[in-house]
Amino acid sequence: MKTALSFSLLLFCTNLCVTAQEARIVWSDEFSTEGLPDPSKWTYDVGDHGWGNQELEFYSQSDLKNARIENGTLVIEAHADSEYSKGYTSARLLTKGNAAWKYGYIEVKAKLPHGIGTWPAIWMLPEENLYGGWPKNGEIDIMEHVGYDPGKVHGTVHTEAFNHSIGTQIGGFQLVPDFNTEFHTYAINWTEEKIDFIIDGSIYFTFENSGNDYKEWPFYQPFHLILNIAVGGGWGGVQGVATDIWPQRMEVDYVRVYDKKP
Numbered sequence: 001m002k003t004a005l006s007f008s009l010l011l012f013c014t015n016l017c018v019t020a021q022e023a024r025i026v027w028s029d030e031f032s033t034e035g036l037p038d039p040s041k042w043t044y045d046v047g048d049h050g051w052g053n054q055e056l057e058f059y060s061q062s063d064l065k066n067a068r069i070e071n072g073t074l075v076i077e078a079h080a081d082s083e084y085s086k087g088y089t090s091a092r093l094l095t096k097g098n099a100a101w102k103y104g105y106i107e108v109k110a111k112l113p114h115g116i117g118t119w120p121a122i123w124m125l126p127e128e129n130l131y132g133g134w135p136k137n138g139e140i141d142i143m144e145h146v147g148y149d150p151g152k153v154h155g156t157v158h159t160e161a162f163n164h165s166i167g168t169q170i171g172g173f174q175l176v177p178d179f180n181t182e183f184h185t186y187a188i189n190w191t192e193e194k195i196d197f198i199i200d201g202s203i204y205f206t207f208e209n210s211g212n213d214y215k216e217w218p219f220y221q222p223f224h225l226i227l228n229i230a231v232g233g234g235w236g237g238v239q240g241v242a243t244d245i246w247p248q249r250m251e252v253d254y255v256r257v258y259d260k261k262p
Helices: 003-021
Strands: 025-030 058-059 067-070 073-081 089-091 092-093 102-109 119-128 139-145 150-157 170-175 184-190 193-199 200-206 225-233 247-257
Touching: 058 225, 067 092, 073 225, 089 225, 102 119, 102 139, 139 184, 150 200, 170 200, 200 225
Parallel strands: 058 089
Antiparallel strands: 025 247, 067 073, 073 089, 073 247, 092 225, 102 184, 102 247, 119 139, 119 225, 139 150, 150 170, 184 193, 193 200
């Protein structure tokens, strides 16, 4: 009896080990080298044209003030700066042109900024515009937080059929009271059937593939990752922008992309 039990436990352990090994990291950045982000992994969006949301920041490129690696974390930092016409600088990093993925488990461990007017995001856009302008090709917002509503973290999808401009946006939220003092993992598990939105390992929202055309599910093409802090804007600036909170930073401990849920 003892021998049979031992064999069963061994078989159970073996099956667990095999399952654990099924998922593999296909891309990551652990931010272990001080200085500017790795140019083989990250590029920049640059400018201050509002980015479709009436945002106030000028996104810089290769400026340590706005994007740097220090003490093993990526720091994206927004500053008040009167030398710029709209008064603020920040950074928007993306993997476009370097890495994009179709399906997988994408996880980012981050600590968020706080204060009215901050609008940090961890999100994804398609590598190519197959169907025209936004939102026809889709958008996946892994994490968004607006400073005037502290602790309420959102996960959202945008498509031609489902988006805020026509009042059909689909998403969920989770309360994270210590969003600005502790690191949390923000993730999606993206398959052919659905996208699960996850904070610290717990699913709080699921968007399912309807089986209809790209207007409802354009998520069958490669998407790249974007990390940024916006200032003000159509959502982040609903209650204005505080003048006494800057600079504000988002710290990212790591980014890991698995071929499937680990």
